[in-house]
Amino acid sequence: SGTSRPVRILHHVQKVAQYGDAQSVLSAVDSYCSKIEWAMNVGDLKGQILDAVVLETRPHYVLELGTYCGYSTVRIARLLPPGARLFSIEMNPQYAQVAREIIQHAGLDVDILVGCTSDLIPQLKKKLDIEKFDFVFIDHWKVSYLRDTKLLEECDLLRPGSVLLADNVTCPGAPDYLHYMRTSPRYESQYFPSRLEYLQVEDGMEKSVFLA
Ligand SMILES: O=C(NCc1cccc(CNc2ccc3[nH]ncc3c2)c1)c1cc(-c2ccc(F)cc2)cc(O)c1O
Numbered sequence: 430s431g432t433s434r435p436v437r438i439l440h441h442v443q444k445v446a447q448y449g450d451a452q453s454v455l456s457a458v459d460s461y462c463s464k465i466e467w468a469m470n471v472g473d474l475k476g477q478i479l480d481a482v483v484l485e486t487r488p489h490y491v492l493e494l495g496t497y498c499g500y501s502t503v504r505i506a507r508l509l510p511p512g513a514r515l516f517s518i519e520m521n522p523q524y525a526q527v528a529r530e531i532i533q534h535a536g537l538d539v540d541i542l543v544g545c546t547s548d549l550i551p552q553l554k555k556k557l558d559i560e561k562f563d564f565v566f567i568d569h570w571k572v573s574y575l576r577d578t579k580l581l582e583e584c585d586l587l588r589p590g591s592v593l594l595a596d597n598v599t600c601p602g603a604p605d606y607l608h609y610m611r612t613s614p615r616y617e618s619q620y621f622p623s624r625l626e627y628l629q630v631e632d633g634m635e636k637s638v639f640l641a
């Protein structure tokens with residue numbers, strides 16, 4: 430097929446979702462990916478956990494690792510107060526372009542940084558004039574979760590109370606990240622059991638609060 434799966438999702442959103450209506454964009458992605466073809470969006474079930482953590486945290490500065498089509502980016506951005514800033518890092522330029530158009534269709538304003546976390550995270554303070562992130566959503570390569578969390582610590586981008594929420598800690602799994610979060614005295618960690626997006630497979634999210 431000529432188009433990619435993300436492009437097919439974008440075309441579906443542009444066809445059926447109301448421009449400027451974030452909820453209709455989320456519903457369009459979820460109906461497409463549950464009925465036509467599966468895709469690795471966080472989905473509506475785990476998305477409700479993401480919503481609850483964002484609302485509880487009321488973050489001003491947000492970082493997302495792994496944009497894909499921008500589904501979780503829209504989920505987070507639609508709940509942020511005016512003035513809050515959301516930055517999302519995506520290393521695949523095709524994904525980043527689709528995400529920009531899906532986020533635009535939702536009427537939201539997000540900065541997508543194209544590149545890999547190991548290069549970009551050390552530049553964030555200087556480039557974005559940001560002190561610390563209040564909330565980080567981690568959903569990129571599962572083997573990079575732990576490395577990048579340690580990089581956030583080393584770059585002094587977390588403050589006491591910063592909240593990290595990681596997708597897929599059960600499926601596909603991020604065992605070294607989970608072990609670190611559940612044994613480190615620097616974090617208070619909590620597991621939220623759920624299901625893999627659009628399937629009956631068990632998955633879950635880990636919420637970890639940075640203590641100091
Ligand atoms: O693997 C996953 N997602 C990550 C991912 C994957 C591919 C490409 C990218 C490219 N984006 C990227 C990469 C590296 C990066 N470094 N810095 C930024 C950055 C950005 C990201 C995933 C898999 C499954 C899953 C698959 C199969 C299955 F059977 C069950 C479950 C479910 C999910 O919810 C998932 O999130």
Ligand SMILES: [Mg+2]
Pocket residue numbers: 469470471568596597
């Ligand atoms: Mg995921």
